[in-house]
Amino acid sequence: MMNLRNAPLHSLTATQIVAAVSAGETTCEAVARACLERIAEREPKVQAWEYLNPDYVIKQAQTLDSGSKRGPLIGVPYGVKDIIDTADMPTEYGTPIHKDHRPQRDAACVALSRKAGAVLMGKAVTSEFANVHPGKTRNPHDAARTPGGSSSGSGAAVGAEMVPLALGTQTTGSTTRPASFCGVVGYRPTWGDLRLNGVMEASGTLDTLGILARSVDDVALYRDVLLGIEPQPVVDVDTRLRIGFCRTHNWSKVEPTTQKLLEDAAARLTRAGATVEDVTLPHDFEALEDAHRWISGFEMARNLTWEIENHWNEISEQFRNGRLTDGLACTYEQYVAMRHHMHHCRKLLLPILDRYDVLLAAAAPGEAPVGWHPVPHPWVYMIWTTMHVPSITLPLFKGPNGLPVGAQLLTRHYDDRRLFAMARWVDRQLMNA
Amino acid sequence: MMNLRNAPLHSLTATQIVAAVSAGETTCEAVARACLERIAEREPKVQAWEYLNPDYVIKQAQTLDSGSKRGPLIGVPYGVKDIIDTADMPTEYGTPIHKDHRPQRDAACVALSRKAGAVLMGKAVTSEFANVHPGKTRNPHDAARTPGGSSSGSGAAVGAEMVPLALGTQTTGSTTRPASFCGVVGYRPTWGDLRLNGVMEASGTLDTLGILARSVDDVALYRDVLLGIEPQPVVDVDTRLRIGFCRTHNWSKVEPTTQKLLEDAAARLTRAGATVEDVTLPHDFEALEDAHRWISGFEMARNLTWEIENHWNEISEQFRNGRLTDGLACTYEQYVAMRHHMHHCRKLLLPILDRYDVLLAAAAPGEAPVGWHPVPHPWVYMIWTTMHVPSITLPLFKGPNGLPVGAQLLTRHYDDRRLFAMARWVDRQLMNA
Numbered sequence: 042m043m044n045l046r047n048a049p050l051h052s053l054t055a056t057q058i059v060a061a062v063s064a065g066e067t068t069c070e071a072v073a074r075a076c077l078e079r080i081a082e083r084e085p086k087v088q089a090w091e092y093l094n095p096d097y098v099i100k101q102a103q104t105l106d107s108g109s110k111r112g113p114l115i116g117v118p119y120g121v122k123d124i125i126d127t128a129d130m131p132t133e134y135g136t137p138i139h140k141d142h143r144p145q146r147d148a149a150c151v152a153l154s155r156k157a158g159a160v161l162m163g164k165a166v167t168s169e170f171a172n173v174h175p176g177k178t179r180n181p182h183d184a185a186r187t188p189g190g191s192s193s194g195s196g197a198a199v200g201a202e203m204v205p206l207a208l209g210t211q212t213t214g215s216t217t218r219p220a221s222f223c224g225v226v227g228y229r230p231t232w233g234d235l236r237l238n239g240v241m242e243a244s245g246t247l248d249t250l251g252i253l254a255r256s257v258d259d260v261a262l263y264r265d266v267l268l269g270i271e272p273q274p275v276v277d278v279d280t281r282l283r284i285g286f287c288r289t290h291n292w293s294k295v296e297p298t299t300q301k302l303l304e305d306a307a308a309r310l311t312r313a314g315a316t317v318e319d320v321t322l323p324h325d326f327e328a329l330e331d332a333h334r335w336i337s338g339f340e341m342a343r344n345l346t347w348e349i350e351n352h353w354n355e356i357s358e359q360f361r362n363g364r365l366t367d368g369l370a371c372t373y374e375q376y377v378a379m380r381h382h383m384h385h386c387r388k389l390l391l392p393i394l395d396r397y398d399v400l401l402a403a404a405a406p407g408e409a410p411v412g413w414h415p416v417p418h419p420w421v422y423m424i425w426t427t428m429h430v431p432s433i434t435l436p437l438f439k440g441p442n443g444l445p446v447g448a449q450l451l452t453r454h455y456d457d458r459r460l461f462a463m464a465r466w467v468d469r470q471l472m473n474a
Numbered sequence: 475m476m477n478l479r480n481a482p483l484h485s486l487t488a489t490q491i492v493a494a495v496s497a498g499e500t501t502c503e504a505v506a507r508a509c510l511e512r513i514a515e516r517e518p519k520v521q522a523w524e525y526l527n528p529d530y531v532i533k534q535a536q537t538l539d540s541g542s543k544r545g546p547l548i549g550v551p552y553g554v555k556d557i558i559d560t561a562d563m564p565t566e567y568g569t570p571i572h573k574d575h576r577p578q579r580d581a582a583c584v585a586l587s588r589k590a591g592a593v594l595m596g597k598a599v600t601s602e603f604a605n606v607h608p609g610k611t612r613n614p615h616d617a618a619r620t621p622g623g624s625s626s627g628s629g630a631a632v633g634a635e636m637v638p639l640a641l642g643t644q645t646t647g648s649t650t651r652p653a654s655f656c657g658v659v660g661y662r663p664t665w666g667d668l669r670l671n672g673v674m675e676a677s678g679t680l681d682t683l684g685i686l687a688r689s690v691d692d693v694a695l696y697r698d699v700l701l702g703i704e705p706q707p708v709v710d711v712d713t714r715l716r717i718g719f720c721r722t723h724n725w726s727k728v729e730p731t732t733q734k735l736l737e738d739a740a741a742r743l744t745r746a747g748a749t750v751e752d753v754t755l756p757h758d759f760e761a762l763e764d765a766h767r768w769i770s771g772f773e774m775a776r777n778l779t780w781e782i783e784n785h786w787n788e789i790s791e792q793f794r795n796g797r798l799t800d801g802l803a804c805t806y807e808q809y810v811a812m813r814h815h816m817h818h819c820r821k822l823l824l825p826i827l828d829r830y831d832v833l834l835a836a837a838a839p840g841e842a843p844v845g846w847h848p849v850p851h852p853w854v855y856m857i858w859t860t861m862h863v864p865s866i867t868l869p870l871f872k873g874p875n876g877l878p879v880g881a882q883l884l885t886r887h888y889d890d891r892r893l894f895a896m897a898r899w900v901d902r903q904l905m906n907a
Contacts, residue, residue, distance in 0.1 A: 128780065139578060139579070142578045145572060145575045146572070146780045146781070147779075147780040148780075149675075149776050149777045149778075149779050149780070151780075152779035152780035152782075152783055153776065153779050155783070156779060156783050233678065233679060233813075236675065236678065236773060236776045236777050237675060237678060238674065238675035238678075238776075238777035238778075239675075239780075241671065242582075242669065242670060242671035242672075245666065245669065245670060245671075246666060268776070268806055269775065269776045269779070269802075270805065270806050340669060342702065343582050343586065343669045343671075343701070343702045344582045344669050344671035345582075345671075346580070346582050346585035346586050346589060346702070347561065347579045347580040347581075347582070347584075347585035347672075348579070349585075350585055350588070350589050369702075372703065373701055373703050377888050380666075380888075381888075455810050455813075455814075
């Protein structure tokens with residue numbers, strides 16, 4: 042079904058690994074060893090991992106090979122952002138405050154992955170508390186640049202072909218951003234769909250899991266595993282897509298090269314048979330950046346009370362002087378007004394979502410910037426995250442330095458499966474054009 | 475400001491304790507000792523506590539007495555439901571699977587309580603995973619009866635005057651029910667308002683914290699502490715209340731004695747100056763019981779994947795054969811349809827909530843039943859929990875056996891503070907009548 046001789050095992054997608062293992066063409070152990078070798082080669086530069094124990098990875102793979110269980114992710118190595126609990130590895134939330142912390146149980150998403158036969162490769166670097174202060178990870182395509190955060194290690198590990206899949210989370214742009222910067226597919230589900238039991242709450246009104254992968258099919262497969270349902274293949278799109286091209290009020294802040302890449306893509310999709318129309322969001326949406334700022338700040342400053350009270354000086358200055366100070370100063374009335382505004386805009390978005398099959402938007406202003414700041418330009422992501430709609434970021438473009446630039450597709454709540462079908466169609470049109 | 479000689483310290487409300495400690499009329503240690511003595515007396519029968527360490531309680535109180543910090547809950551002993559993480563006490567989720575589990579940090583709500591100067595008395599019994607299988611706790615007013623669950627120990631400890639405050643949670647009726655059965659005030663906040671960081675997620679779409687207390691003022695005080703804001707006193711209601719009396723389609727299942735208690739209360743409130751009108755909910759609301767069943771089942775069965783995969787035989791038969799089996803069999807399509815139905819009914823409720831200042835509804839069909847089943851008649855609570863509106867249960871009545879029966883007041887999202895004002899007015903009218 043595929044020619045494994047031409048593709049090194051570490052570069053296979055999850056879907057390909059499952060097929061190859063199931064067909065007896067390779068073993069879980071061989072795949073795990075290939076990924077570990079890749080890690081040994083790339084990790085000194087990329088530094089995607091907070092915790093990695095090769096012997097334990099091999100042991101997991103051997104157990105799967107000698108067992109009779111054949112889950113839908115059999116033999117697929119994956120990384121887990123280090124704000125997600127694991128029973129067999131430390132979970133440190135990107136802070137020395139929780140050094141060597143060992144949870145007693147797996148988060149729901151980890152237990153579901155394990156149940157599906159996936160091989161837990163290790164814990165991927167997160168920025169401090171999934172917030173602004175960077176971890177050690179570098180961009181896999183240029184070590185002088187940020188991988189993006191806060192799911193830095195998850196994006197970099199998938200981008201460096203160390204693992205085909207990784208779990209991240211998103212409160213602002215923590216999956217979309219590293220996906221764009223590391224050149225991988227990033228998926229933020231319909232808010233509320235994928236369970237967060239065992240995942241550190243940053244801001245419950247906004248938090249979701251995120252999936253980093255190297256194909257849309259892998260994202261679809263992993264989503265079904267995380268929903269705890271029988272995986273269903275992505276179908277082909279059978280209609281002429283109506284695409285809404287949504288520049289947003291921040292368009293002038295998107296780099297001109299990226300503007301051109303997106304506009305060219307829109308033109309190519311039109312030629313491929315889609316109808317592409319410009320969408321202008323109501324002015325109300327401009328205040329969503331404030332809404333996001335105060336909601337996330339208010340909630341984070343409460344969620345991390347234990348750390349604030351007991352370890353204030355071990356929290357980074359960036360976080361203390363930024364979101365935490367914001368959040369501690371925010372009144373309840375302001376917080377509620379912002380939640381009301383978010384609801385209001387979600388209602389305004391519904392007829393727009395109904396008019397189009399999918400919205401096309403920037404996933405980043407451009408290539409990953411030079412430096413370590415993991416969360417530049419939050420304004421790209423804030424609007425969409427507050428809308429609670431599903432989003433998939435595709436690694437469609439190369440910027441002026443040959444580095445990846447993604448684009449985002451968004452659709453109606455709960456239409457995630459159809460979003461994958463549309464994303465695959467878009468991906469194929471632009472990759473083959 | 476109050477005559478402490480007439481009231482034993484263990485029976486004071488939180489508001490009274492704070493006033494007395496602040497005025498130098500008593501000490502944190504004296505209050506803690508009084509509550510510990512009360513526990514020593516009542517605990518053999520009530521069994522509200524999963525974990526209790528008197529020496530450590532005294533130590534906390536002494537530290538507060540010798541310190542200069544004067545938080546808004548200074549010296550107030552409180553209990554914490556054992557699905558909520560505590561850094562200094564075990565957290566076992568009501569299951570032998572997590573025996574002796576010690577979290578590394580406090581849940582947000584515990585850290586906020588500690589910051590406010592409250593004294594953590596111990597961990598209160600929860601039914602297994604905040605679900606159907608009972609813990610050891612007995613009703614404080616009749617040991618042959620259930621205290622109600624799943625916040626069983628929290629309700630019983632407050633009802634038995636062991637502590638003035640306790641934290642619970644609610645996914646179905648887990649705060650409302652023990653409040654009614656144990657004769658205390660129970661508060662379920664506007665969904666999403668109080669942070670759940672460090673609280674076991676049962677069903678994120680439905681979960682909230684809950685407060686158990688012996689006065690409306692205490693609930694209001696504690697809510698502000700948990701919101702991380704400066705406490706504001708409850709104001710007096712300054713309008714003629716419009717009350718919607720909402721029997722729901724389940725009225726025939728409410729015991730006739732309770733029907734009469736509620737109808738008498740409605741009549742007395744009318745005489746006190748309120749306008750009371752009957753409210754009939756649209757038929758669509760009847761399907762909310764199914765919506766609750768499938769949403770909670772689907773989510774719990776994913777959230778507890780680690781336990782299901784590794785400890786299936788240590789999970790109670792009740793839970794395995796009930797919600798978990800339900801949840802594992804529920805399709806994603808059914809789950810989403812149920813979430814859509816919930817949203818649909820929330821929209822239908824909005825104009826009704828706008829027509830009235832407050833809705834009056836049953837908090838239980840009657841007195842606590844004989845036996846240990848902690849979560850009888852979920853149909854009373856399901857509708858209101860799915861609506862995400864704030865609810866306060868007041869211990870207004872006595873049933874045919876002289877045992878407590880509560881009534882529920884509900885209002886618009888985010889209007890929790892106004893709900894307290896109205897609840898206090900209702901409470902005063904009915905208590906003085």
